[in-house]
């Protein structure tokens with residue numbers, strides 16, 4: 175995970191021309207966004223008042239120094255997915271975590287993504 | 299400019315996009331084995347909470363607290379590149395878990411139905427589910443009995459499962475990475491082929 179935003183400059187390998195869907199609960203009055211099992215989350219570089227968080231949330235924040243799916247977080251902290259979603263939603267609301275929504279059936283996966291997946295599997 | 303715009307904080311992190319493939323099949327068909335053979339991490343296990351409602355049982359008495367039970371789901375991960383991650387989910391085949399399949403199936407690239415030749419009937423419900431949802435799938439026949447691996451031919455399996463001739467069927471050994479890779483490659487090819495028909 176490159177710790178830089180210079181990825182703007184290099185060509186996007188997956189070819190997706192859109193900005194990632196950063197969920198910003200609480201920051202704006204945006205629609206309720208549902209977290210999916212494979213929504214990818216990462217800790218935001220924000221100041222955290224650790225005393226204001228549940229221990230489980232602190233554990234989640236520490237895990238999320240690198241991008242992880244909701245399912246991975248759930249497995250690592252050993253808390254059911256449904257509960258982890260609530261904990262993460264709250265962290266997103268407080269601005270401590272950013273999330274990227276996965277593809278949904280409403281936005282079919284493009285050929286460029288399929289090709290990238292194919293290449294990735296072949297490299298295994 | 300793929301990952302930032304003028305409104306975003308300057309140090310907005312790169313968050314990869316996730317895609318998923320489902321590995322369905324009956325208990326013991328080799329789902330976890332297949333996931334583990336290609337995953338870059340030891341397959342992880344996560345729990346979903348099921349209430350009686352999601353199990354399709356009616357509460358007989360409104361006063362009675364809803365009982366809950368959990369079902370384990372295992373999955374693996376393949377990092378395609380810094381911007382794309384593929385997750386493989388092993389999904390339990392029983393019909394009573396279908397409530398979970400709905401969420402799992404949403405947004406998935408496609409599915410592998412792992413068939414166990416000793417118990418072909420255990421994957422009927424998976425085949426049925428993916429056909430009805432129009433989710434691209436392939437059938438991988440996990441050859442448990444190495445001596446008899448040759449004795450099954452794909453046409454026979456297709457007939458037994460009632461799948462259309464357009465659904466690819468491949469023999470595999472879920473323990474071997476090369477074999478599991480071929481299964482996944484065949485699935486992606488099938489997804490691409492179906493995309494061509496639609497567009």
Ligand SMILES: Nc1nc2c(ncn2[C@@H]2O[C@H](COP(=O)(O)OP(=O)(O)O)[C@@H](O)[C@H]2O)c(=O)[nH]1
Pocket residue numbers: 323324325326327328329330331332388440441442443444470471472473
């Ligand atoms: N002989 C043989 N055994 C296998 C194969 N795939 C899985 N197994 C074994 O079958 C058992 C069940 O596999 P598992 O992956 O746990 O099945 P799951 O319930 O579908 O996740 C395990 O003991 C595996 O080691 C295979 O291709 N050949």
Ligand SMILES: [Mg+2]
Pocket residue numbers: 329330331372388
């Ligand atoms: Mg298993």
